[in-house]
Structure formats: C-alpha cells, structure tokens
Amino acid sequence: MMPPPIRVLIVDDHPMVRDGIAALLSRQADMEPVGEASNGIEAIEKFRELSPDLTLMDVQMPGMGGVEAIAEIRSLAPDARILVLTTYPGDANAARAMRAGAAGYLLKNGIRLELIDAIRSVHSGRRAISADIAHAIATHALDDMLTDREVEILRLVSEGHANKQIAWRLNLSNDTIKAQLKAIFTKLGVHDRTHAVTLATRRGYINPFS
Template structure:
C-alpha cells in the first residue's frame, strides 16, 4: 500500500426490522471515512443470507425481530464463521438478555438510545477485537454478577405467572406439584430481591428474562 492509499474501511451489515433505524445507522456510518455499510437485512434469516453473501467485518444485530430472532441469527452466523464480530443494538437494557447475547456469540451490546454517542467507537472497538457494552448495561451486569441467575425452569414458572395463572394451573402445565411451584417462587423472589409475584414479573421483564 502506498503512503497515499486510503485504509480499507470497516464493512458493516446492519440488521433491524425498522427501516428508520437502519436509515439512521447508515446515515451515521456513511459520514465516517473508516467504515461503510455494505448491506441491510430485516430479520434473522435474511441476516444469515446476507452474511454469507457479503462476509462483512461487523454485523449490527437487533434482538427482537419477526421470525428468526437476533439471538438465533447470532448463533447461526457464529457457526458459519466462528470469528464473526457481531454487535447487538437493542432497546432492552436487561443484564439477562445481554448475557444471553454474549453467550450466543455477540462481542458487544449497545442500547439504541445511545447509538449517536457510542456506536462508532463500539464498531471500532469490536473490529479491533475488544468488547463494547453500554455503560447502563455494564452497570447492571456488575450489580447482578454475584447473584445466581434464574434457571430455565424458574423462568418458565415466572412466564406463566406473568400470564396470570395460579400456582395450581402452573403446576398442571409444568407437571409439577403446587408445593414445588411455591418453592420455585420463593427462590425466584430471593434471586430477584422482591416480595410478591407482580414485582417479580416487573423485575424479571426489566432484566430481560421474559419476552416483551
């Protein structure tokens, strides 16, 4: 490369089911000399196809989309390319959701309300092999780091609580005794730091354990 040659830009694929979000990201990135949007996708399945076609350096991935979710797409892309660098952009600040995204293979987790302030630096960080996490999410991760997460069974119980089912109905649906459901709820309350079912659902939703 000659001294006057321009560096190769970071090639970005943006995945979001909202056109206005994609347009905003493209407008922001297009003003940068060191990066360029090379493609768009509206859901997880299209993201996988576009990744295969374009082989981007960075994938910006929404989490909640119709059809295949962002988390499923992350797992699929990482199976295709284990070194793929994926940065989640989401409206959901929950630490549990962030942990699921990281376990699926995401290298970063940003909130959409921070895009203008954090996105460009996050893209550069992830491209350089580092992680990028919004400060609010990082704070929640630190706060809950020493607390045991909810198990899959506990989340299943709480999801039925959120749907308005009584303990007896939950036990019937999960093939568990009412006493076992009560024991699960006691553990759930302790892990979430709450005293009742309504507060448990509220906190679990905020932290990303329950689908919104």
C-alpha cells in the same frame, strides 16, 4: 493508503432504524453498510451471502431473535464480530447475548458517537458495552441467574396465569411450580409475583412484547 472500510450488516426489524443507521455509517470514511436484515433468519442468510466485517444485531425481532442468530452466526464463523444495538436494557439480556458470542451491547438511546466508536472497537477485537449495561452486569455479577425453566414460569406468571394453569401448560405438578417460584423469589430478592415480574422485566429476563 487507506485501509478498506468496515463492511457492516444491519439487522433490525424497523426499516426506519435500518435507514437511519445506514445513513450514519455512510457518512463515515471508514465504514460501509453492505446489507440489511429484518430478523434472525434473514441475518444468517445475509451473513452467509455478504461475509460482513461486523454485524449490528437487534435482540427482539419477529421469528428468530438476535441471540439465536448470534449463536448461529458464530457457529458458522467463530471470528464473526457482532455488536448488539437494542432498546432492551438489563444485565440478563446482555449476558445472554455475550454468551452467544456478541462482542458488544449498546442501547439505541445512546449517542451516535458511541455507536461509531463501538463499531471501531469491536472491529479491532475489543469489547464495547454501554455504561448502564456494564454497571448492571457488575451489580448482579455474583447473583444466581434464573434458569431457562424459571424464566419460562415467570413469563407465564407475567401473562396472568395461575399456578395450576402453569403446571398444566408445563406438565408439572402444582407443588413443583410453587417450589420453582420460591426459588425465583430468592434469586431475585423479592417476596411476591408482582415484584418478581417487575424486576425480571427490568433486568431483561422477560421482555415486553416478546
């Protein structure tokens, strides 16, 4: 007797992506797409309604993003199986998702077979991480991670704000901003604001269009 199919909730803000994934899963004898959501809030509602065996979760979405939704779903159901499928690479992105409770992290440019194998792996209790992401995590495993405040400052830098503007927006002194930027440069191994933003974007601390 065949075991019941893996019931999958698909969370992504692009309808065509959701349709493509649903069509791919429908062709698998052991998988069944049971619902869709376009942001984190909808994902939580659909999870409560459907109790899927596995949730495929994007990271960057309007409203509530994927990391926040993962944390909320895991608080509702500590055994929930969640696999991130995103266009955003970077060890910091992956680390945030895994800390929130994701069991896997794949990039959308991966081959279809990788996604199918990852769903089966995560459903069975194992982890599934894209090779590029695993390499990035290993490369930076001993690095000091940026704090939430440092990421916030770096995001404002990326938007073109000067130190005085950042200090005013965050209700901090100009000297504090300078000290925070010095700490950021040290952690990232860079010497100026431009390289700090470039590297932070590549590693997933700050995401374009977020």
